[in-house]
Amino acid sequence: MSVAPRPPPEGILTKKQYDYFTKAVCICVNVPCNILNCEFLDNYLFGSPPKGGRMLVTVMWKSQLDGEGSGRIMMMYHVVCARILRRKFDCEAQNMESVYNLCEIDHVLGPAMTDVNAGRLPHVKYEEAGPEKVDVRPYYYLDEDEQIRLDWVRFKKDGFEWTYTRPDIFPRFHRTVLPSRFPGPKPGGTNDVLTTKPFDILHILLPYLTDKAFVSLLSTCRTLRHHALTTLQPQARERVIAHGWAIPLRKEYAAAPQVTREAGVMIDPDNAPLEGDWMLYLCNVHKSQSMRARRWIWATADELRRAYVEQKVGSPFADIVAGDAPDAPRVKSPTRLRFERDVRNNPMGGRCPPDW
Numbered sequence: 001m002s003v004a005p006r007p008p009p010e011g012i013l014t015k016k017q018y019d020y021f022t023k024a025v026c027i028c029v030n031v032p033c034n035i036l037n038c039e040f041l042d043n044y045l046f047g048s049p050p051k052g053g054r055m056l057v058t059v060m061w062k063s064q065l066d067g068e069g070s071g072r073i074m075m076m077y078h079v080v081c082a083r084i085l086r087r088k089f090d091c092e093a094q095n096m097e098s099v100y101n102l103c104e105i106d107h108v109l110g111p112a113m114t115d116v117n118a119g120r121l122p123h124v125k126y127e128e129a130g131p132e133k134v135d136v137r138p139y140y141y142l143d144e145d146e147q148i149r150l151d152w153v154r155f156k157k158d159g160f161e162w163t164y165t166r167p168d169i170f171p172r173f174h175r176t177v178l179p180s181r182f183p184g185p186k187p188g189g190t191n192d193v194l195t196t197k198p199f200d201i202l203h204i205l206l207p208y209l210t211d212k213a214f215v216s217l218l219s220t221c222r223t224l225r226h227h228a229l230t231t232l233q234p235q236a237r238e239r240v241i242a243h244g245w246a247i248p249l250r251k252e253y254a255a256a257p258q259v260t261r262e263a264g265v266m267i268d269p270d271n272a273p274l275e276g277d278w279m280l281y282l283c284n285v286h287k288s289q290s291m292r293a294r295r296w297i298w299a300t301a302d303e304l305r306r307a308y309v310e311q312k313v314g315s316p317f318a319d320i321v322a323g324d325a326p327d328a329p330r331v332k333s334p335t336r337l338r339f340e341r342d343v344r345n346n347p348m349g350g351r352c353p354p355d356w
Contacts, residue, residue: 012164170247
């Protein structure tokens, strides 16, 4: 649909990957519903096709609708990034308070930057997010038309191909431990320094280990491997659930085919089974490139949340505390109230709930 298409060089993305990553979510005071599903049209343009009686909408990323007011920027997120963002900002409920809080993010942090910092919000340390610490700035450049572009080939060559992976493909969950997973018959007596100690000691020790150390230790002998697949499955379950990124969000689970949900091969975030091969699932989420990309996005959303909370303190959007007592009531600031009014003044903001 672009008049001047500039797709990535051939061989960088598959067609499925390209089609998947053209989907985006626009969050802004001045777009219909304030939260709008879009498709990338190239040259900073995004379009929202007509749906449910709506009109065709075209928006431009980084557009400056007015000098300093509520429409100064169009925030664009990929669909999965937007869902994780809602989770991190406690905005999963489809109500106006969630819309207010999401639209406020860039007003607290400031407009997105330009040049090699294109798309980055101020105060957010993107390159420090998660163990991957991806810094994309060295790969951006200006083309002959002074438009910012990504050096796809060098980015892939330097080992970042995993970031192209869909971050919502979860490993299969097994409701039972397959017999082939057990290392032979149940072990008998042992005489090593660890397995001869009371098993409660191991239960106390294991939570202090990283996932890698946890799995490695329980793979050192047949006795520990047997415990890993039986007695210690609850510990593996706790680790998976504690990560957050390793299981689907409610929206993702609800969108899965009914046959997938009924088969129990996808974890229900609200009803994670007590039984199952959680040890295998824990291993697989750390081997999966899709989950690696998801972990990176999850960490980036955490970093964005940190910057937002830090910058909101003392800003015009911060609540006003009425008194010095620890339990003093808090009221919304005049700036926040005016902002909410601007959001409500969106002709479609109060009538059409977010459809993402």
